[in-house]
Amino acid sequence: MTSQAHDQPAVVATALPAPHSSMPSIGSLVRRPEVGSLIGMIAVLVFFSIFGGANFMSAGGAASWLNVASELGIIALPVGLLMIAGHLDLSVGSMIPASSMTIAIISGHYDQPIIVGILAALGLGLAVGFINGVLVIRTKVPSFVVTLATLFALAGLTLGLSIILSGSTSVALKSGPIAKLVLGDYLGGKFQVTLFWWIAIVLIVGFILNFSRFGNWILAMGGDAVSARNAGIPTDRVTIALFMSSGLCAAFVGMSQAILYNSAQVAAGQSFIFNSIIAVVIGGVLLTGGYGSVVGIVLGTLTFSIVNQGIFYTGFDANWASLIIGVLLLAAVLMNNTFRTMALTYAPRTKSRVR
Amino acid sequence: MFSLAKLIKPALGLLAGATMMAAATSLAAADDTHVVFVTHGQSGDPYWSVVKNGMDDAAKTLGVKAEYLAPETFDMAKMAQMIDAITASKPDGMVVSIPDAAALSGPVKNAVAAGIPVIVIDSGGSKLTHDLGGLLFMGQDEFQAGVMAGERIKALGLTKAVCANHEVGNSSLDDRCAGFAKGLGVDVPVMNGVIDPTEMKNRMIAYMTAHADTQFILAVGASGAEPTLAALDEMGLAGKVKTGTFDLSPTILQAVVAGKMEWGIDAQQYAMGYIPVAMFDLWKKYKIMPIADYPTGPGFVTKDTAASVIDLAKQGKR
Structure with a gap:
């Protein structure tokens, strides 16, 4: 009985009605959760292509926003899964400098092999994620508060230990050619290698959310955690796994930044806290959980990155960039709400048969 | 019945308005x-x-x-x-x-x-x-400017100092602190602060409470100096604990004129x-391009010269 419950959770969170024919109609496509994000992304891409001129769509121009998208996207995906499951992770903002400084101190300051630094940085991400997950499930304190606490605690720990261990708040790192090529280099002199890592993570997370039992569990937890637990879903294990994936991905980005830029600073990465949430929300994920898609998160990440970098190509006063991002966020949420309402109220018409 | 247009129109209107405000600021000729x-x-x-x-x-x-x-x-x-x-x-x-x-x-x-x-x-x-x-x-040269600051304080016979860093991770500010320690000829602890002035002030109060024997505070920028002055005022230590800073602002210059600060280092x-x-x-x-570097500092603005610079600082020129 329990195993059946694992396979078929009682809660079906925001499942869209199955189309009646094998070919999806335009109506059913419009009601997909990521349609709002797609329209938004196309709109900003067209806008900045017009106002940004040829440079925006040149290889260098595209690289500038794709590179931002790749780093943000690697973090936004697990943060998005957490939000779908009804949680938040703010600690990513401190995880990035913590992992950067970890690899820089171990493999830069102390000259240990780069693989040791890599494993330590990723291990730290998993450990912090595990702590976040355990604290959330054991204390029943909202994840917002728990991860806000670890955000500050980890920032303090990073600063304190960096000064004790290296005597500095900024540490240089020289990594070998293989580590550089695989984790932190520009391909063709323009595109960060993290772009390919992002694509790989998108495929993995997409498979998990859409084709695995674990994906069903995530959606079910976000829909109604109590019902999900009653249906036999191991909500505690799922929660811990999600926080660990978030910590791991944030650590990966911090580590790759240290390798790419040959240094680490204790103060970096704070912008990722809200940027990742903005990207996920633009992508159509509900803050309350239970609703969202990987495609939507990817589109939201791209939309945010295009706006974030596109402003530099337009000649607009960059002081207005934050205003545009704020308004874009509001517009995206309004649009996503509309499409979600359409999706949830959609009942396909059946042809009446003439007897 | 909900209307897609009803929700999206105001959102797009907001976006268009924001964009026009941004675009209006950038009508420069192509050449x-x-x-x-x-x-x-x-x-x-x-x-x-x-x-x-x-x-x-x-x-x-x-x-x-x-x-x-x-x-x-x-x-x-x-x-x-x-x-x-x-x-x-x-x-x-x-x-x-x-x-x-x-x-x-x-x-x-x-x-x-x-x-x-x-x-x-x-x-x-x-x-x-x-x-x-x-x-x-x-x-x-930030390190050299720090050395000069340290030498000035050494000449006053002070040895117990702290370097207040408001922007952790900025190696230029680290150089200022390191240069200061070299010029002073003793180890100088660094108090790591933050850009936020209220938080910086509170950290300085805590530091000075814990290290009451501190004789001199070097701020490495105006964002650290102004909260430091506020902290010393609040603790009743203004003018008793000597201070100096990199960079100028109207508040800093007024403090120099009032004798609450030794000097500001002008870049x-x-x-x-x-x-x-x-x-x-x-x-x-x-x-046409100059062929040499352009050193802009360091210049020490003291009580003698601060008054003449205050108005320019208020205008955002110094």
Whole structure:
């Protein structure tokens, strides 16, 4: 009985009605959760292509926003899964400098092999994620508060230990050619290698959310955690796994930044806290959980990155960039709400048969 | 029944309005010289606002299009990405600060390789600037300025000092503290603070409560100096515990005049904003470019000279 419950959770969170024919109609496509994000992304891409001129769509121009998208996207995906499951992770903002400084101190300051630094940085991400997950499930304190606490605690720990261990708040790192090529280099002199890592993570997370039992569990937890637990879903294990994936991905980005830029600073990465949430929300994920898609998160990440970098190509006063991002966020949420309402109220018409 | 149009129209209207406000600020002719500053300091910072004022004044006087960009927080990865974006947008000149050579050398080299002339200001130094292919460096040797500050305090017979760093991770500020320790000839602890003035003030109060024997506080910038002065005022220690700072602001200069602060070290950052714009305009029009670096500091503004500078500081020129 329990195993059946694992396979078929009682809660079906925001499942869209199955189309009646094998070919999806335009109506059913419009009601997909990521349609709002797609329209938004196309709109900003067209806008900045017009106002940004040829440079925006040149290889260098595209690289500038794709590179931002790749780093943000690697973090936004697990943060998005957490939000779908009804949680938040703010600690990513401190995880990035913590992992950067970890690899820089171990493999830069102390000259240990780069693989040791890599494993330590990723291990730290998993450990912090595990702590976040355990604290959330054991204390029943909202994840917002728990991860806000670890955000500050980890920032303090990073600063304190960096000064004790290296005597500095900024540490240089020289990594070998293989580590550089695989984790932190520009391909063709323009595109960060993290772009390919992002694509790989998108495929993995997409498979998990859409084709695995674990994906069903995530959606079910976000829909109604109590019902999900009653249906036999191991909500505690799922929660811990999600926080660990978030910590791991944030650590990966911090580590790759240290390798790419040959240094680490204790103060970096704070912008990722809200940027990742903005990207996920633009992508159509509900803050309350239970609703969202990987495609939507990817589109939201791209939309945010295009706006974030596109402003530099337009000649607009960059002081207005934050205003545009704020308004874009509001517009995206309004649009996503509309499409979600359409999706949830959609009942396909059946042809009446003439007897 | 809900209406898609009802929800989306106001949202798109808001977006269009925001865009028009941004676009309205950028109606420059295509043949204007286009200069972009990418620094690590936000334009609202007391120090960097003066750099931006210099840039704006030069742009207005010369009819040049100039932009000032900086990450929201001290973040080298973000700054590197900004430099990459500006490189792709192909301005006539780029002005950068390099507070972390390891992180920013690559993007600056790429900009030079893409044919964009680069001037380095404030941080980075002469050697690095020329190694990266930059045209020239404008600023001061931060370590040497720190040494000079330390020597002045040593001459007063003070030995128990602290260096208050408001921007952790900025190697230029680390250099200021390290130079100060060398000039003073003793180990100087660094109190790591934050940009936020209230938090910085509270940290300084806590530090001074725990280290009541401190004789001198060196702030490494106006964002650290002003909260330090407020903290000492609150504790009734203003004028008793001696202080000095890098950079100027009206508050700092008034404190110097009032005897609450020994001096402010002037980097003449207005020139760092003004002169590169003029240089790039000359470069674009006539291919004229100075061949030497342009040291703008350090200059110690003391009680004798502070009064004459206050009005200029209030105007955002010093």
